[in-house]
Amino acid sequence: MGVPLRQSLKIGAYLARQKLAGREKFPLIVELEPLFACNLSCNGCGKIQYPTEILRKRLSVEAAVAAIEECGAPMVSIAGGEPLLHPEIDKMTQALLDRGRYVYLCTNALLLERKLDRFSPHHRFSWVVHIDGLKERHDESVSREGTFDKAVAAIALAKQRGFKVTTNTTFFSTDSPKTIREVLDFLNDDLGVDQMMISPGYAYEKAPDQVHFLSTRTSQEIFAEAFGDGRRKKWRLNHSPLFLDFLEGKADFQCTPWGIPSYSVFGWQRPCYLMADGYTDTYKELVDTTDWDRYGRGRDPRCANCMAHCGYEPSAVLATTKSLRQSIRAAVGS
Numbered sequence: 001m002g003v004p005l006r007q008s009l010k011i012g013a014y015l016a017r018q019k020l021a022g023r024e025k026f027p028l029i030v031e032l033e034p035l036f037a038c039n040l041s042c043n044g045c046g047k048i049q050y051p052t053e054i055l056r057k058r059l060s061v062e063a064a065v066a067a068i069e070e071c072g073a074p075m076v077s078i079a080g081g082e083p084l085l086h087p088e089i090d091k092m093t094q095a096l097l098d099r100g101r102y103v104y105l106c107t108n109a110l111l112l113e114r115k116l117d118r119f120s121p122h123h124r125f126s127w128v129v130h131i132d133g134l135k136e137r138h139d140e141s142v143s144r145e146g147t148f149d150k151a152v153a154a155i156a157l158a159k160q161r162g163f164k165v166t167t168n169t170t171f172f173s174t175d176s177p178k179t180i181r182e183v184l185d186f187l188n189d190d191l192g193v194d195q196m197m198i199s200p201g202y203a204y205e206k207a208p209d210q211v212h213f214l215s216t217r218t219s220q221e222i223f224a225e226a227f228g229d230g231r232r233k234k235w236r237l238n239h240s241p242l243f244l245d246f247l248e249g250k251a252d253f254q255c256t257p258w259g260i261p262s263y264s265v266f267g268w269q270r271p272c273y274l275m276a277d278g279y280t281d282t283y284k285e286l287v288d289t290t291d292w293d294r295y296g297r298g299r300d301p302r303c304a305n306c307m308a309h310c311g312y313e314p315s316a317v318l319a320t321t322k323s324l325r326q327s328i329r330a331a332v333g334s
Helices: 005-021 061-071 089-098 112-118 135-142 147-160 177-191 216-226 241-248 283-289 309-321 324-332
Strands: 029-033 075-078 102-107 125-130 164-171 195-200 262-264 267-272 275-280
Touching (some): 005 324, 061 262, 061 283, 075 089, 089 112, 112 147, 135 147, 147 177, 164 177, 177 195, 216 241, 241 309, 241 324, 267 283
Parallel strands (some): 029 075, 029 262, 075 102, 102 125, 125 164, 164 195
Antiparallel strands (some): 262 267, 267 275
C-alpha cells in the first residue's frame, strides 16, 4: 500500500491546478526547519555543527506559516534539529493544519511521550519517527544507547492515543538486504506503523560520517535484492511506485530539486536541504534566481551518489502524472 488515497487525491488536484496555471516549478512538500538544535548527535546529520548563536535561533509561528502560504505547498515536513525542542511547535503544527496542509512532524521521539498531550490526532497529521535500523544499529547511528527502546515505546503510545505514525529510515553501506528487510518487517508487522519512508544515505557536506554512505550502484543492488520475493508490495511504504523502481534501478530520473524546497532560520535554502549554495528571503526569489539545471547526477559532482527522496520523489511523482498506467499503479499501491 502506497500513499493514502485521500492524500493522493489532494496532491493530484494540486498538480492539476499547477498545470492549468502554466507553472513549470512548484513545491510538492516543504522541508520546514524551525530550528537546528537537537538532543542527539547522529552520524549522518551535521545540523548541530552550527555555532551556538545559530542553534539558539527559532522560527516564529508567523514566519513559518507565511513561508508555507507564500509558496502554496500542500504538504509540510517539519524537521530540524529536533522540532519538539521548539517551544511553539504545537502551535506551528496546528496553524498549518488549520490552513489545510498535510503535516509530517519529524522527531527522534526522545521527547515524544512528554509532549504528546500538546497535540491532537488529525487525518492530515502524522508523526515521523526516525528509526535507522533495529536496536543495536539504531543506537549506534544516533550515538546514544536506549534511543531505540524509547522510540518504540513512544510510537506505541502515540498509536494508542489515535495518532498516525510514519517512520523514516536511512540506510548506509553498513546495511544489507537482510538488515533492510528486518527493520521494515519489524516496523510494518510488529510495530504496526501507518507508513514508512526510506532513503539511501547521502554524504552531504556537514555529515560527520563521510565514509558509510551508499553509492548509486550499491544502493540499486541492495534495494533490488531487499525488495525481492514480493516484500515491497506488503510493506506500507509512503512512496510512489516509480520512486521505489528508481531505488531498485528499474527507472532513472533527473533530480527535481525545486520539488521539495527547504525553509529554515536562514530563509529559503538553495537548491535543497542537503546542499547549501546560499539562501533567499522569498520563495519567488528562490525559484527565479536559482540555476536549477546545475544540479543532479551528471551535473554537479556533489550529487553523484545522491538518490535522496528530496530530489527524486518529485521526479517520480511528476512522471507518474504523465502516464495513465503509472497513475493506476500509484492508486493501487503496486
